[in-house]
Amino acid sequence: QQQVKQSPQSLIVQKGGISIINCAYENTAFDYFPWYQQFPGKGPALLIAIRPDVSEKKEGRFTISFNKSAKQFSLHIMDSQPGDSATYFCAASKSGGSARQLTFGSGTQLTVLP
Amino acid sequence: NAGVTQTPKFQVLKTGQSMTLQCAQDMNHEYMSWYRQDPGMGLRLIHYSVGAGITDQGEVPNGYNVSRSTTEDFPLRLLSAAPSQTSVYFCASRGRRERNEQFFGPGTRLTVL
Numbered sequence: 001q002q003q004v005k006q007s008p009q010s011l012i013v014q015k016g017g018i019s020i021i022n023c024a025y026e027n028t029a030f031d032y033f034p035w036y037q038q039f040p041g042k043g044p045a046l047l048i049a050i051r052p053d054v055s056e057k058k059e060g061r062f063t064i065s066f067n068k069s070a071k072q073f074s075l076h077i078m079d080s081q082p083g084d085s086a087t088y089f090c091a092a093s094k095s096g097g098s099a100r101q102l103t104f105g106s107g108t109q110l111t112v113l114p
Numbered sequence: 115n116a117g118v119t120q121t122p123k124f125q126v127l128k129t130g131q132s133m134t135l136q137c138a139q140d141m142n143h144e145y146m147s148w149y150r151q152d153p154g155m156g157l158r159l160i161h162y163s164v165g166a167g168i169t170d171q172g173e174v175p176n177g178y179n180v181s182r183s184t185t186e187d188f189p190l191r192l193l194s195a196a197p198s199q200t201s202v203y204f205c206a207s208r209g210r211r212e213r214n215e216q217f218f219g220p221g222t223r224l225t226v227l
Binding site for chain 1: 147149154155156159162172206214215216218220
């Protein structure tokens with residue numbers, strides 16, 4: 001059972017355009033929603049994260065939009081740059097216990113054309 | 115700080131062979147995890163540890179063993195490698211002060227023939 005569904009699988013955007021990646025989750029106990037960025041040959045690294053008590057979080061060109069009632073959240077990359085070309089993973093976790101492990105989406109390979 | 119380190123970077127095994135993937139962190143993090151990454155499937159949790167001497171299973175634990183004798187090290191053992199274990203393996207760690215952020219190592223690419 002895939003608890004976090006991510007789309008699209010791949011995305012090609014022109015330089016300066018807006019990249020949008022969507023995720024949907026099933027478990028209403030999730031209360032932390034991060035996005036990770038992964039460059040080829042590297043491990044994922046935290047990009048931005050949101051909690052469900054806010055509907056939007058912005059850090060520079062990166063924005064998370066969160067819709068609690070629809071159980072969906074999305075990553076928007078404004079003014080996309082070739083250096084943003086990477087694989088992006090959404091994830092979710094829930095509190096309780098001590099581990100707070102992440103459940104990941106399947107990933108989106110973003111290519112920004114110069 | 116070196117962060118999270120993993121060795122080896124690449125490994126080729128034959129079916130039935132055993133090996134240990136090494137993971138170490140120098141951030142004094144309590145929590146450590148092993149994930150495998152397969153195309154189109156994201157990262158799936160294999161095993162995790164909340165402290166030295168304490169480990170638990172994740173989503174896909176079969177065929178893997180772990181132990182945590184020190185805070186720094188969290189090795190992953192493949193007892194009898196199978197082609198289905200061909201994957202990229204990532205180790206991650208998290209500390210209490212970092213709240214939810216997990217720090218990932220550079221990965222080990224494993225091929226089982």
